[in-house]
Amino acid sequence: MSVLEIVTVAAPLLWAALGELLGQRAGVLNIGTEGVMLTACLATALAAPVVGPWWALLVGLATGAISNGLFAEVVAAGADQVVAGTGVVLVGLGVTGAVFRHLQAQGFAGALVTTLPWGAVELAGLALVPLLAWFLGRTRTGLVVRACGECPEAVAATGVNPVQVRRVVLLAAGGLVGVGGAALVLRASGAFVEGMTAGRGFLALALVLLGRWRPSLVAVGTLLLGAATAFQFHLQGLGLEAVPYHLLLALPYLATLLVLALMPPDRLGGPAALGKPYRRQR
Amino acid sequence: MSRWLLACAVIAAAGLGAVAATGSNPLEAARAAFESALGSSLALQETLAKAVPLLWCGLAAAVAFRAGVWNIGAEGQFLVGATAATAVGLGLPAGSWSLAASLLAGGLAGGAWAGVAVLLRRMSGVSEVLSTILLNLVAVALVGWAVHGPLQEPGRGLPQSAALPREAWLWRPFEPGRLHLGCVLVGLAATVVWVALHRSRWGLELRAVGDRPLAARACGVAVDRVQSVALLLSGALAGVGGAVELLGITHRLFERFSPGYGYSGIATALLGGLEPAGTAAASLLFGAMAAGSGGMQRVAGVPVVTVLLIQGLVVVALAVRRGDERP
Numbered sequence: 001m002s003v004l005e006i007v008t009v010a011a012p013l014l015w016a017a018l019g020e021l022l023g024q025r026a027g028v029l030n031i032g033t034e035g036v037m038l039t040a041c042l043a044t045a046l047a048a049p050v051v052g053p054w055w056a057l058l059v060g061l062a063t064g065a066i067s068n069g070l071f072a073e074v075v076a077a078g079a080d081q082v083v084a085g086t087g088v089v090l091v092g093l094g095v096t097g098a099v100f101r102h103l104q105a106q107g108f109a110g111a112l113v114t115t116l117p118w119g120a121v122e123l124a125g126l127a128l129v130p131l132l133a134w135f136l137g138r139t140r141t142g143l144v145v146r147a148c149g150e151c152p153e154a155v156a157a158t159g160v161n162p163v164q165v166r167r168v169v170l171l172a173a174g175g176l177v178g179v180g181g182a183a184l185v186l187r188a189s190g191a192f193v194e195g196m197t198a199g200r201g202f203l204a205l206a207l208v209l210l211g212r213w214r215p216s217l218v219a220v221g222t223l224l225l226g227a228a229t230a231f232q233f234h235l236q237g238l239g240l241e242a243v244p245y246h247l248l249l250a251l252p253y254l255a256t257l258l259v260l261a262l263m264p265p266d267r268l269g270g271p272a273a274l275g276k277p278y279r280r281q282r
Numbered sequence: 283m284s285r286w287l288l289a290c291a292v293i294a295a296a297g298l299g300a301v302a303a304t305g306s307n308p309l310e311a312a313r314a315a316f317e318s319a320l321g322s323s324l325a326l327q328e329t330l331a332k333a334v335p336l337l338w339c340g341l342a343a344a345v346a347f348r349a350g351v352w353n354i355g356a357e358g359q360f361l362v363g364a365t366a367a368t369a370v371g372l373g374l375p376a377g378s379w380s381l382a383a384s385l386l387a388g389g390l391a392g393g394a395w396a397g398v399a400v401l402l403r404r405m406s407g408v409s410e411v412l413s414t415i416l417l418n419l420v421a422v423a424l425v426g427w428a429v430h431g432p433l434q435e436p437g438r439g440l441p442q443s444a445a446l447p448r449e450a451w452l453w454r455p456f457e458p459g460r461l462h463l464g465c466v467l468v469g470l471a472a473t474v475v476w477v478a479l480h481r482s483r484w485g486l487e488l489r490a491v492g493d494r495p496l497a498a499r500a501c502g503v504a505v506d507r508v509q510s511v512a513l514l515l516s517g518a519l520a521g522v523g524g525a526v527e528l529l530g531i532t533h534r535l536f537e538r539f540s541p542g543y544g545y546s547g548i549a550t551a552l553l554g555g556l557e558p559a560g561t562a563a564a565s566l567l568f569g570a571m572a573a574g575s576g577g578m579q580r581v582a583g584v585p586v587v588t589v590l591l592i593q594g595l596v597v598v599a600l601a602v603r604r605g606d607e608r609p
Contacts, residue, residue, distance in 0.1 A: 087597030094591025
C-alpha cells in the first residue's frame, strides 16, 4: 500500500469534500452533493467516448457547476437548504438512473476506451488544498465568501449582495464536486455504474465537519479515509476475511460517527449562518 | 391547495418530458400509466400497496419535521426495521404472534437506529442531519452483510434471506392482488399520529417546539426532550414500515430492499403539508405514480426510476414555495 495508491483512492472524495467545504464556508449546506456528483459521473461517462477523457473531465466539471448552480437558485429563492438538498439527492439518483437505463436499453454499455493517466486529477486535488486555504484565509474575496457564511447581513451592509456571492461560490463548488465525479469515472472505474458514488457525496459532508471547515484538516481526514479504503482493498486482494466485506463497507461511516461522538461539543463550530436562508432586507 | 397544483404540474411536466425523451406517444403512455395505476382492481390494489411504505416513511418524516428535527434517516430506519423483522420472523417458530413480534422488532430496531442519532445529538451536539445520513449508509451495508452472512438463505448462493413462513405474512384479502393488511395498519398509525399531534398536550408541545422553539422554551417546554422523543418515534414509524413491507410484500430480505422509500417519504410528507391526512393523500398520489410507472415502462420505455426524479423535483419545488411563504 503506497502513498500513491492512497492519493489515487482519495482523490474523488477530496475534490467533493473541498467543493462541499467551499459552499459551506459561504453559508450553504448542500446535502445534495451526492446527487450533483452522480450527475457529473454520468455526464463524464457519456462524453468520454465522444470527446476523449480530457474534455470529458471538463464536461464533468461543467455538469457539477450547472447542477450546483440550479441548487443555488433554489437556495436564493429562500428554500430550506436541508429540504432542497434532499430533493437534489432524489433528482440526482432519478435522473442518472433513468438516463442510464434508457441508454442501456438501447445498447449503451457505459465502459470507456481510454481513461486519464495518473497524476493530473490527483495532484491538482492536492494542490487545491493550500490554494483554497490561501483563497479563503488570505484574500479579500475569500473574506467576503467567509463573511457570507458568518453574517450575510454584514456583507449586505458593505454593499455586496450575499445572494450573488453564494450563487458564484456554489457554481465553483459544484465544479470541484464535478471534477470529483469525473475522477471517479475516468480514473477509478472507467465506466458508469448506477449509484457509483456510493455515498461519497454524503461522506464529503461528514469530512467537512470533521475537518472543522479547514481545507488542510479536511484533506488529512480524506487521506486517512483513503488509506483505510486502500487497506481494505488489499485485504480483499489477499482473500483475507478478518471482517466481512459488507461490514468493511460501513467502516468509513462508522469511523466518522465515532469521531463525531468523541469530539467535544464546543469544537463543532462552523460558519454561524450555515444552513440559514438569507433574505434581502428592504 | 396550490401545493397540490404545483406538485401535479411538476409531475405532468416531468412525465411528459420523460415520454418525449423516449420518443413514444404521450397519449398511449398516459393511458398505460392510468391502466396500471387505477384501471382495474389489481391495479388499484397495486397503487395502495405501493402507497403503504411511502406513508410509513412519510409519517416518520412528518413527526420529526413538525418538531423541527431533520430526520433524513427514514431510509436507514426502514432498512434496519426490515432486517430485524426478518431475523425475528425466521428465528421464531411460526404463529400469529410471530407476526406481531416481527412488527414490534421492526419498530424497536427503527427506534434504536434513530436513538443513535439522538445520543449523538444530546451528548456531542452532532446535527441529526449528518448522523442520520451516515446511519443510512451504515444500514445499507448492514443489510448487505445480513443477506450475505447470518440471514442468507441456506443452500443457495443468492444474496437474500429465506422466505418467511406463510403464517408470518400479512394477510392479502384479494389475491392475486398485493393489497395487504399493512394498509389498514398504516391507516391506524396515521390516525394515531393525528390524534397525538392535535389532541394531546404532547402534540401541542411538539408543534410549538417546531414552530417557535424559543417561545416554547420560554413557556417551560423541555425542547431537547420533545425533539428527542419525536426523533425516536419517527425512527420507530419508519422501522415498522420496513417490517410491514417485508411481511406484506417481499416476504424476504435482499440487497436494495428499499428503492429509496425513506427519501421518497420526505417528499410525501412535504406534499402532505406535514399533516397525517395530507401525507396519506400524498402517499396515494405517489403510490399511483409508482404503480403507473410500471405500465409506462412497458409501453413507452420510460424507466421506473424516473419516479425518484419526479419526487425530487416535487421536493425542490415545495422547498422553494415554503421559502416564499415564510417571512
